[in-house]
Amino acid sequence: MRRGGSVAKRPVRGFGGVALLPTAYDVATHAGVSQSAVSRAFTEGASIAPATRDRVLKAAAELGYRPNLIARSLITRQSRTIGVVVGYLENQFYPQLLQALSHAFQAEGYRLLLFTSPPGSGDPVVADMLSYRVDAVILASVMLSSHLAEECRAAGIPVLLLNRKTDSPTVSSVTGDNEGGGRAIANYLLAMGHRRFGYVAGLESSSTSRDREAAYRAVLEPQGFGVARAVGHYDHMGAKIATRALLASGQAPDAIFYANDHMAMAGLEVARFEFGLVPGRDLSIVGFDNVGAAAWSSFDLTTYSQPIDHMVSMVVGATLDQISHPQAEPVRAVVEGGLIIRASTRAPAGAPAGAPAGAPAGGPAARG
Amino acid sequence: MRRGGSVAKRPVRGFGGVALLPTAYDVATHAGVSQSAVSRAFTEGASIAPATRDRVLKAAAELGYRPNLIARSLITRQSRTIGVVVGYLENQFYPQLLQALSHAFQAEGYRLLLFTSPPGSGDPVVADMLSYRVDAVILASVMLSSHLAEECRAAGIPVLLLNRKTDSPTVSSVTGDNEGGGRAIANYLLAMGHRRFGYVAGLESSSTSRDREAAYRAVLEPQGFGVARAVGHYDHMGAKIATRALLASGQAPDAIFYANDHMAMAGLEVARFEFGLVPGRDLSIVGFDNVGAAAWSSFDLTTYSQPIDHMVSMVVGATLDQISHPQAEPVRAVVEGGLIIRASTRAPAGAPAGAPAGAPAGGPAARG
DNA sequence: TTGAAAGCGCTACCAG
DNA sequence: CTGGTAGCGCTTTCAA
Numbered sequence: 001m002r003r004g005g006s007v008a009k010r011p012v013r014g015f016g017g018v019a020l021l022p023t024a025y026d027v028a029t030h031a032g033v034s035q036s037a038v039s040r041a042f043t044e045g046a047s048i049a050p051a052t053r054d055r056v057l058k059a060a061a062e063l064g065y066r067p068n069l070i071a072r073s074l075i076t077r078q079s080r081t082i083g084v085v086v087g088y089l090e091n092q093f094y095p096q097l098l099q100a101l102s103h104a105f106q107a108e109g110y111r112l113l114l115f116t117s118p119p120g121s122g123d124p125v126v127a128d129m130l131s132y133r134v135d136a137v138i139l140a141s142v143m144l145s146s147h148l149a150e151e152c153r154a155a156g157i158p159v160l161l162l163n164r165k166t167d168s169p170t171v172s173s174v175t176g177d178n179e180g181g182g183r184a185i186a187n188y189l190l191a192m193g194h195r196r197f198g199y200v201a202g203l204e205s206s207s208t209s210r211d212r213e214a215a216y217r218a219v220l221e222p223q224g225f226g227v228a229r230a231v232g233h234y235d236h237m238g239a240k241i242a243t244r245a246l247l248a249s250g251q252a253p254d255a256i257f258y259a260n261d262h263m264a265m266a267g268l269e270v271a272r273f274e275f276g277l278v279p280g281r282d283l284s285i286v287g288f289d290n291v292g293a294a295a296w297s298s299f300d301l302t303t304y305s306q307p308i309d310h311m312v313s314m315v316v317g318a319t320l321d322q323i324s325h326p327q328a329e330p331v332r333a334v335v336e337g338g339l340i341i342r343a344s345t346r347a348p349a350g351a352p353a354g355a356p357a358g359a360p361a362g363g364p365a366a367r368g
Numbered sequence: 369m370r371r372g373g374s375v376a377k378r379p380v381r382g383f384g385g386v387a388l389l390p391t392a393y394d395v396a397t398h399a400g401v402s403q404s405a406v407s408r409a410f411t412e413g414a415s416i417a418p419a420t421r422d423r424v425l426k427a428a429a430e431l432g433y434r435p436n437l438i439a440r441s442l443i444t445r446q447s448r449t450i451g452v453v454v455g456y457l458e459n460q461f462y463p464q465l466l467q468a469l470s471h472a473f474q475a476e477g478y479r480l481l482l483f484t485s486p487p488g489s490g491d492p493v494v495a496d497m498l499s500y501r502v503d504a505v506i507l508a509s510v511m512l513s514s515h516l517a518e519e520c521r522a523a524g525i526p527v528l529l530l531n532r533k534t535d536s537p538t539v540s541s542v543t544g545d546n547e548g549g550g551r552a553i554a555n556y557l558l559a560m561g562h563r564r565f566g567y568v569a570g571l572e573s574s575s576t577s578r579d580r581e582a583a584y585r586a587v588l589e590p591q592g593f594g595v596a597r598a599v600g601h602y603d604h605m606g607a608k609i610a611t612r613a614l615l616a617s618g619q620a621p622d623a624i625f626y627a628n629d630h631m632a633m634a635g636l637e638v639a640r641f642e643f644g645l646v647p648g649r650d651l652s653i654v655g656f657d658n659v660g661a662a663a664w665s666s667f668d669l670t671t672y673s674q675p676i677d678h679m680v681s682m683v684v685g686a687t688l689d690q691i692s693h694p695q696a697e698p699v700r701a702v703v704e705g706g707l708i709i710r711a712s713t714r715a716p717a718g719a720p721a722g723a724p725a726g727a728p729a730g731g732p733a734a735r736g
Numbered sequence: 737t738t739g740a741a742a743g744c745g746c747t748a749c750c751a752g
Numbered sequence: 753c754t755g756g757t758a759g760c761g762c763t764t765t766c767a768a
Binding site: 021064066067068069070071073074079081084088089090092094095096098099102103106111112113114115116128130131132133151154155156236265266268269272273292293296297298299 | 388389432434435436437438439441442447449452456457458460462463464466467470471474479480481482483484496498499500501519522523524604633634637640641660661664665666667
């Protein structure tokens with residue numbers, strides 16, 4: 001006997017005074033069918049007569065019933081929940097990514113369980129994603145300890161890295177085209193006549209920053225050009241400090257590539273407001289990501305785009321694949337972007353610095 | 369008999385080839401205790417002998433066992449999950465809020481289930497938070513249909529509005545001090561000698577925008593000053609268009625208050641780059657929120673702060689209260705901010721426009 | 737302090 | 753197509 005057995009129009013109040021939601025059992029009684037029938041009525045493609053179904057749905061609506069996804073998860077062993085770990089949301093790229101991820105997964109019937117890694121605490125907080133039985137884990141811009149990766153693997157939970165790579169062969173990753181971007185930027189700056197180059201790294205530990213820098217140098221150094229270098233820690237203030245160091249040096253670079261737009265915007269401000277330089281005339285500043293604010297007139301930043309929608313659709317696809325085929329090979333996708341030329345870089349002789357922005361070149365592509 | 373009855377060192381592989389995680393039952397067998405004992409070992413303050421507990425924990429570690437929170441939720445009727453609905457993350461205020469919320473709730477042992485409302489689709493997506501049995505719902509910057517609010521109430525799920533109010537007496541809310549901010553801004557602009565005022569609203573439907581405007585007008589209009597007005601739709605481009613309309617008019621305002629920083633930054637760009645005006649000299653521009661970028665040198669924006677940490681700790685406290693005392697009165701907290709004076713507003717005669725930024729005045733406070 | 741047993745609300749498998 | 757029945761993995765009585 002359940003709760004005194006009576007069926008109420010509205011959620012029954014339990015003995016503690018807390019509201020109890022109606023269950024499939026209540027609906028069944030109300031509709032005069034079995035509890036199984038109620039389950040079927042709410043299961044896509046289940047074998048149930050339309051009439052029965054309608055009767056159940058009507059009863060459910062009257063009682064304000066909704067299937068309890070917790071109970072469903074317990075038996076289906078699918079929580080329809082994706083654990084997402086993001087680091088810092090200051091860099092606009094990540095909120096944009098998060099929003100796109102959320103929409104894309106919602107469209108597939110999944111929800112995001114959000115985990116932010118507070119400064120110090122790495123794994124411990126993240127680790128209990130496993131207790132929540134998320135169907136997959138997506139790590140955007142966070143260190144993944146190999147221990148956690150191993151635990152996820154052991155638990156059969158797919159791990160996907162977004163905008164980050166790892167050496168571990170068991171985890172999939174989706175990144176922008178760091179190599180292509182670094183090369184494109186170097187070539188473009190060379191073509192614009194620059195000869196003194198700088199690079200502001202994100203974090204030394206970041207594969208993303210390293211890959212961009214390596215590709216940039218791979219173009220410049222063979223031609224005999226050195227690259228002045230500073231570390232901006234992916235941070236607004238850090239990038240300002242790095243820029244000051246670069247610009248205050250004897251042979252200050254007149255072309256600086258930043259590991260991302262977030263830092264490039266900070267650098268541009270230092271050049272403009274502290275050194276009185278005009279970006280696009282006295283020096284060129286280039287970022288990476290093409291975040292929304294890069295297009296604002298305060299920055300008008302030349303950058304290499306990371307097409308968020310493509311990256312997200314790629315990672316969603318890979319995630320769903322990994323969920324349905326746990327033994328599938330991990331994916332390592334590189335999504336091409338394109339050089340977006342704006343006013344922060346020197347224009348070719350004869351053209352005004354503030355020339356119209358170029359369209360992104362190239363589309364998405366997966367590469368081995 | 370479970371799964372053939374054998375206990376493995378590592379997660380057993382089920383028949384479908386999918387990894388099955390060890391259960392409390394497996395751990396019990398391995399440790400030579402009952403399954404109840406395993407449960408107790410993982411329950412804070414349960415009655416269990418230290419020796420037993422250690423034995424269980426050791427066995428659990430060997431098997432890689434983690435309690436299944438889904439199963440726990442089913443019986444405790446607490447998912448330890450908070451549903452958070454955010455609208456658009458372009459405005460940096462919301463990522464900041466989200467990050468702070470996430471950290472604060474994580475510290476209390478709760479996780480955030482993220483729901484973003486795709487343009488168009490309002491309730492439907494959000495509605496299945498109820499199916500996920502979230503312990504509470506926090507709505508930041510999203511319309512709450514009274515229908516959904518009612519459903520939550522019926523389900524006994526507390527609803528909290530963050531940075532937004534409603535007329536419904538059953539939902540709690542935590543907002544910044546829109547009235548105090550609007551007044552402070554008006555008084556400050558008056559004191560700086562402005563006589564032609566403008567306001568750029570967010571959305572007409574937004575209580576936040578309306579409250580700020582009303583307070584602003586309540587100071588200005590009794591003194592005989594009108595307020596030119598445009599709607600920026602809380603959007604970068606919308607704010608630019610609104611600003612153009614204001615500045616192109618015959619009697620253009622020389623002091624414009626924007627419903628938030630996100631729009632104020634756009635407006636400042638229009639004034640500076642399209643109208644050749646120098647903010648802080650030719651006109652004053654004021655925002656609301658004090659987002660991170662407001663302090664960047666490109667904007668150096670005078671604004672009224674919404675102290676995120678205080679708002680978040682307030683909403684977390686209220687949420688936990690509502691969860692543990694479902695019949696508690698809804699909270700309506702207003703968190704005071706302070707006027708942050710930067711270079712985007714005209715300085716008093718004699719002082720340079722780019723005077724050092726002032727410190728926020730006043731601290732947090734809850735008011736009825 | 738401990739183990740056995742009874743569910744939480746649901747899905748999935750049976751017969752019918 | 754339908755109703756019964758057996759669990760999913762856990763917490764929580766209840767006796768011992």
